Amino acid sequence: MNNKLPSFIILLVIILGIGSQALFIVHQTEQAIILQLGEPKDRIYKAGLHFKIPFIDSVVRFDARILDYDARPAEALTSDLKTIVLDNYARWHIINPLQFYRTVRTIPNAQTRLDAVVYSQMRAHVGRCTLTEVVSSERTNIMDSVTKQASTQMREFGIEVVDARIKRTDLPPENQRAIYDRMRAERERQARQYRSEGTEEATKVRSKADKERALILAEAKKKAQIIQGEGDAEAAKIFANAYTKSPDFFEFQRSLEAMKLSFENNTKMIVTTDNPLFKHIK
Structure with a gap:
């Protein structure tokens, strides 16, 4: 009995080892194929428990989920x-x-192939459209x-492209500088045009204002000359009427005004009494 126990244990270990080599599990996120002596068998294994020939078959697993590939930025011509x-x-x-x-x-090889295909298609489609489009x-x-x-194109490699998207489109640095220079030149041209139009409009406004000022x-x-003339005429009329009413008084007043003007600033004058200035004083 004691001699049979080690043999049983050894046999059990061998059976378990062979069983572990014969069974394999494919997870929900995977799909697998079996290579028999390096050659793939024509069967695809989905999620679950499966059998294979121990030590002869090997399992190759692939991701069943949707994978992302972020391509390097590349130039294209519109x-x-x-x-x-x-x-x-x-x-x-x-x-x-x-x-x-x-x-x-392998997935890296697939991504290399995918990069070439997607980029070639992107470049071909962009080449049929303008930059604005x-x-x-x-x-x-x-x-x-x-x-x-x-x-x-990728179906021949067992691949389906679910989505190909343009994240962003940029201009090369030299094009950005050229466009910036053109934009600046255009803005400067518009500024000069606006300033010229403003100067022209200002000249028109000033000319119109000067004309209106001159007319006013x-x-x-x-009107001032007319009013002044009318005032002078009215004053002369009033003066003439007053003079005709009292000629002696106005003659006396005129002589006083003449004397006042003659003796300003300490003026010294020697005159005789028969001078017309003393007519009314007598």
Whole structure:
């Protein structure tokens, strides 16, 4: 009995070892194929418990989820000969692990192939549109068409492209500087035009104001001269009427005014009594 126990344990260990090699589990996020002596068998294993031949078959697992690939920014030429930098990404998944293994084998190799296909499609579609269309009206159509065409080309590798998108479009640094210089020149031209139009308008306003000022001053001067003339005439009329009423008084007043003007500033004068100035004093 004691001699049979070690043999039983050894046999049990061997059975368990062989069983562990014969069984394998595929998780929900995976899909797998079996290589028999290095050659893939024509069967795809989904999630669950599966059997294989121990020490002969080997399991190769692939991710069944949707994978992301972020491509490096690259330049493309639009139909109006504008160079832009495209920053795009793609979402894809493995739909045929057998075909995938036979063609590209690994995910890095698949991403390299995907990068070439998506970029070539992006460049071809962008080349049929202008810069304005790429960044606005045709952007969605370009991405949908690139997704469809890239997915068609990648099916031979067991891959389906779910989505290909343009994250952003930039201009190369030299183009940005050139565009900035053109924009600045255009703004300076507009500024000069506005200043010229403003100067012209200001000259018109000043000329009109000067003309109106001259007309107003001339009219005011005319009215002032008329009023002054009328006042002088009225004063002369009043003076004449007053003079006719009392000629002696006005003659006396005029002689006093003449004397006042003659003897200003300590003026000394020698006159005789028969001078007309002393007529009324006598």
